[in-house]
Amino acid sequence: MAPVRLSNSVLGSFRAASRRSALWRRACLYHSYEYNQAPPFPPAESAILSAALAHVPTHGFTSGALTQGARDAGYLDVSTSLLPRGVFDLIYYHLVTQRLALKDSVQFLAEGEKGKSLSIEAKVRSLTLARLCANEPIIHRWQEAIAIMAQPTYAPDSIAELARLADEIWFLAGDQSVDSSWYTKRASLSAIYSATEVFMTQDTSKGFIETGKFLDARLEDVMKIGGFFGAMGDWLDYTGHSAVNVLRSKGVRI
Amino acid sequence: MLCCTRTLALASLRSAHIPVLDFLAPSIILYSQKSRFHSTPSPIEPPANPHAEAIQDEKPPIHHLNKTQSDFLDSALRVNQAGELAAVLIYTAQTPPLIRSHPHLRPLMKHMYDQEAGHFKTFNELIAKHRVRPTAMYPIWHAAATVLGWGTAVMGREAAMACTEAVETEIGGHYNEQIRVLLDWAERCENRGEDLGEHIKTLIKELRRIRDEELEHLDYAVEHDAKEARPYELLTNVIRGGCRTAIWISERV
Numbered sequence: 001m002a003p004v005r006l007s008n009s010v011l012g013s014f015r016a017a018s019r020r021s022a023l024w025r026r027a028c029l030y031h032s033y034e035y036n037q038a039p040p041f042p043p044a045e046s047a048i049l050s051a052a053l054a055h056v057p058t059h060g061f062t063s064g065a066l067t068q069g070a071r072d073a074g075y076l077d078v079s080t081s082l083l084p085r086g087v088f089d090l091i092y093y094h095l096v097t098q099r100l101a102l103k104d105s106v107q108f109l110a111e112g113e114k115g116k117s118l119s120i121e122a123k124v125r126s127l128t129l130a131r132l133c134a135n136e137p138i139i140h141r142w143q144e145a146i147a148i149m150a151q152p153t154y155a156p157d158s159i160a161e162l163a164r165l166a167d168e169i170w171f172l173a174g175d176q177s178v179d180s181s182w183y184t185k186r187a188s189l190s191a192i193y194s195a196t197e198v199f200m201t202q203d204t205s206k207g208f209i210e211t212g213k214f215l216d217a218r219l220e221d222v223m224k225i226g227g228f229f230g231a232m233g234d235w236l237d238y239t240g241h242s243a244v245n246v247l248r249s250k251g252v253r254i
Numbered sequence: 255m256l257c258c259t260r261t262l263a264l265a266s267l268r269s270a271h272i273p274v275l276d277f278l279a280p281s282i283i284l285y286s287q288k289s290r291f292h293s294t295p296s297p298i299e300p301p302a303n304p305h306a307e308a309i310q311d312e313k314p315p316i317h318h319l320n321k322t323q324s325d326f327l328d329s330a331l332r333v334n335q336a337g338e339l340a341a342v343l344i345y346t347a348q349t350p351p352l353i354r355s356h357p358h359l360r361p362l363m364k365h366m367y368d369q370e371a372g373h374f375k376t377f378n379e380l381i382a383k384h385r386v387r388p389t390a391m392y393p394i395w396h397a398a399a400t401v402l403g404w405g406t407a408v409m410g411r412e413a414a415m416a417c418t419e420a421v422e423t424e425i426g427g428h429y430n431e432q433i434r435v436l437l438d439w440a441e442r443c444e445n446r447g448e449d450l451g452e453h454i455k456t457l458i459k460e461l462r463r464i465r466d467e468e469l470e471h472l473d474y475a476v477e478h479d480a481k482e483a484r485p486y487e488l489l490t491n492v493i494r495g496g497c498r499t500a501i502w503i504s505e506r507v
Contacts, residue, residue, distance in 0.1 A: 030331075030385070031384050032319060032451070033453070034451045035316050177382075178381045178382055180388075182388050248350070248354075254408065
């Protein structure tokens with residue numbers, strides 16, 4: 001019987017998974033272009049969790065969805081109790097796979113092709129909207145998911161995944177910053193994304209138009225604040241340099 | 255909402271580096287990683303494709319970096335960028351006071367500054383390309399390096415040169431260490447019959463060039479009476495200690 005034969009190998013992979021969860025949450029981001037990155041989940045878990053996601057619209061993020069998924073993938077029902085973090089693994093699977101799907105789901109006109117290419121801010125907006133759209137099939141269950149993610153046990157992993165999403169969006173938008181603005185950009189985008197995601201869970205407008213407008217308003221706020229601090233920084237810089245240069249011209253040895 | 259047409263930009267980036275292996279034997283690339291140790295047998299067998307065998311005989315497979323190696327590259331690039339930022343700012347801050355009292359040093363300072371700016375640009379590009387996190391201490395190093403450069407220049411020409419000597423000694427040793435590690439990887443890969451990859455080979459070349467230029471700056475500094483600075487021992491030891499601390503912190507934070 002196929003499910004029974006598979007259970008031994010599944011047990012093995014699930015035991016290894018709890019040791020391996022640290023590998024999945026790699027802090028290091030060094031990205032090599034010379035070989036493909038390994039798939040983030042081993043085949044057995046991938047099969048169960050992807051099947052389980054199909055049941056989330058009906059069952060929600062519950063162990064019921066996981067059980068249905070295990071059955072659909074041809075494993076025993078009890079296999080799901082070996083997932084190290086239970087239902088959170090299902091949410092995590094959704095987060096990771098949707099983040100990795102971004103680079104294939106959104107393509108931008110290459111520079112120099114016909115028509116104007118977008119600015120980085122516009123690309124960030126498109127990518128964020130694309131990622132929000134990926135939540136559409138399960139948006140009516142997303143509030144439970146957020147509640148589970150907010151639990152103290154799972155909050156660090158959720159926040160790390162949010163940071164990775166922000167990094168992915170900026171990278172795909174073509175951001176080349178390598179100074180402290182690397183941090184401020186990702187922090188602000190993480191805040192905007194999570195606020196918009198929560199807004200979307202209670203948005204009832206057609207095609208989530210209100211969510212789009214909410215996102216535009218938040219992005220504009222960030223531009224204004226960024227613009228203000230940038231201008232202040234420029235002014236301080238200029239005033240400081242001018243003061244030093246005036247003193248030097250008066251003969252002060254600095 | 256989404257404005258897109260299919261573009262080759264992203265696809266060509268990925269396939270440009272392994273054009274043959276990518277479509278002939280993708281599973282070999284995906285599942286030959288050493289870091290995967292789960293016990294479930296992989297459901298995808300490597301294809302029994304005579305073409306794949308033939309290609310593999312001609313070109314050794316690309317070595318997949320394990321976690322230790324990725325972490326090393328991550329922190330190495332981060333530290334190097336921080337170091338070059340500091341170097342650029344030290345020269346920027348040292349130059350005006352120094353040039354006012356010793357105008358003949360202008361060409362030397364410009365030459366050293368240009369080389370450091372080139373190094374900084376190299377590491378900035380590498381960091382952006384490989385998605386490495388820059389150091390969180392960036393604004394602090396910015397301020398500290400400016401103060402160090404200005405302070406030593408105000409103390410005098412010898413002190414400024416002693417500062418350069420101290421910093422370049424530390425940096426030279428630091429780059430040597432990195433090159434040693436990368437060459438060790440290269441040797442292990444050769445023993446295993448794998449290819450280290452173009453990026454890392456280029457990185458080794460770049461690091462060697464940059465290390466040589468830093469040691470050149472060290473020589474210039476000593477030539478220009480760095481050892482005449484008073485108090486030489488205190489100044490040099492404080493600066494070298496500061497550099498070592500900064501390197502240690504930047505590798506982690």
